[in-house]
Amino acid sequence: MRHFLSGIALAAVIATGAGAPALAQNLFAPVVYVNDSAVTRYEVDQRMRFxxxxxxxxxxxxxxxxxxxxxxxxxxxxxxxxxxxxxxxLQAGLEEFAGRAGLDAAGFIAQLERAGVEDGVFRDFVEAGTVWREVVRARLLARVTITDAEVDQELQRVIETPIIDRVLLSELIIPAPPGQEAQALQLAERISASRPTEAQFAEAARQYSAVPSAEAGGRLEMLALDNLPPSLRPIITALQPGQTTQALPVEGAVVLFHLRDAQGTLRPGAREQVLDYMTLRLASAGDAAALAARVRNCDDLYVQAGDAAPQVQRQTASQGAIPQGIAARLASLDADEAGVIPAGAGADLVMLCSRQTALAAQPQVATTALPDDGVEAAIPQSATPGIPTRDQVRDRLFNTRINTAAEGLLADLRADAIIRRP
Known part of the structure; x- marks a missing residue:
């Protein structure tokens, strides 16, 4: 397997010599009209090749x-x-797209021409994508907003997602001797496009794979992710268990991988929390309970405390640095919820303002105006490796939402269009 794995490149794969399907006698006959704009049989063939x-x-x-x-x-x-x-x-768009394959536009066009694709197909593809971005910006941009709460939730999800370090793969390696590369690629693409189950992938491996693992349906033993070529790791980690990679051409073969399972470990500190909380000593448990019932949120505590407001203490600390009694009471509270802890003849009102994973905690956690309230000591001041910043998370959420909105807009355009066949 290592011989084949070592040839896989992360850059976009450039297939060669894909054979054209049999075409009808009139290549330029329209096959469909889109609001009276014709799409020809030749265009369909060219787009397939592309x-x-x-x-x-x-x-x-x-x-x-x-x-x-x-x-x-x-x-x-x-x-x-x-x-x-x-x-x-247009030229900037061509260069940007070609750059994904490690080429400039001229080099990418040359590769396309060797595969029987006219350069106009590439230009039309890039033009449609470029102007569509402007349509989306004009019609949808102002409608998409990402709240701080959504950023918090996504950041928490990222932190609590185990880091994948072991995978169970099945492999299918189709030989592609000289002159048969296109056929091997097409077979691999058909298998991948069928979204095979584990059993279906195993059946295909036994039928088509040319390596010893074929007898076992392509099943491999548990692999450390670090043992895979660096260019293959992001391809595998992008899969969910039960998914199959796209066809991956290598020298003399085309490779498919099916992810059966992935295992990982939580990143260090993923379960550690930083709490922003308030305390106030009162004369009796009754007084503390009455105040707890009135207060609506942490800012409101200063108002409801009245003359006792100067004695309110607010601080931010990691769980391990909070006194055990207070930490135990905070454990059962939600944000802006208060509880009471007996303290000799009196009682402490304890109120939770926020609870954050330590790795996600930000220096801008709400604090009092006091100069030293523990924030600087409790919250990491530098980015944790592997953890995206809040701005990066916001950008990801925005891109996902704007793409979803763009798909919705395109669906509306389809519904409103007159699409007919000759």
Whole structure:
């Protein structure tokens, strides 16, 4: 397996020599109209070839036709609001896309031409994507907002997600001798696009794989993630158990991997918490209970405490640094909830303001105006390796939400369009 793994590159895979399907006599006959804009059979064939080159999971005629329909709708929507791409903008888009494969635009176009794809297909693809971004910006940007609470929740999820360090894989390695590369790639793409179950992948491995693991349905023993080539690790960790990679061409073969299971460990400090809390000593448990019943949130405690407000103490500390009695009471409280702890003849009112994972805690946690309240000592002042910043989390959430909104807008355009066949 190592021989094949060592040849896998993280950059976009450039397939070679994909054979064209049999075409009808008239290559330029329309196959579908999108608001009176024709999509021809030749365009569908060219888009299929292009999709194979860029490693699309589904490069069928149906997928290519749908992609062309969507691109027509994107360009039409752009024209309706006066968006047009400049030559400079188009060239920048070509260079940016080609850069994902480690090439410049000219080099990428040369690779496409060797695979039988005209450069205009690449240009049309990039133009549709570029003007669509402007449509999305104009029509959707102002509608998408990310709250601090959503950032907190996502950051917590990231921190509590185990770091994958061991994987159970199945492999399927299809030989691709000279002259048969396209056939091997197409077979691998069909298997991957079918989204096989573990049993279906095992059956395909026994039928097509050319390595000894084929007898076991491609099943491999548990592997340390670090034992995989660095370029393959992000491909594997991007999978969920039960998913299969896209076809990965290597020298002399095309490889597929199916993730059966992934195991990991929590990052150090993932369970440690930092608490922002308040305490106030009162004359009796009754007084403390009455105040606890009135107070609505941490800021309100200063108001409800009245003359005792100067005695309110607010601090931020890690769990281990909080006195045991107070920590035990805080454990059962939600944010802005108060409790009572007996203290000799009197009682302490304890109120939780916020609870954060230590790795996610930020220096801007609400504090009193007092200069030394423990915040600086309790919260890490430098970014923790592997933990995204709040800005990075916000950007990720925003991108996910704007992409979802863009898909919704495109669906609306499809619903409103007149799409017909000759």
């Amino acid at each position: 999709m194979r080159v860029i490693g699309a999971p589904d490069a069928s005629a149906a997928a290519a036709e749908q992609a062309l329909i969507d691109d027509r709708l994107r360009v039409q929507a752009a024209r309706q609001i006066g968006v047009e791409i400049t030559p400079e903008g």
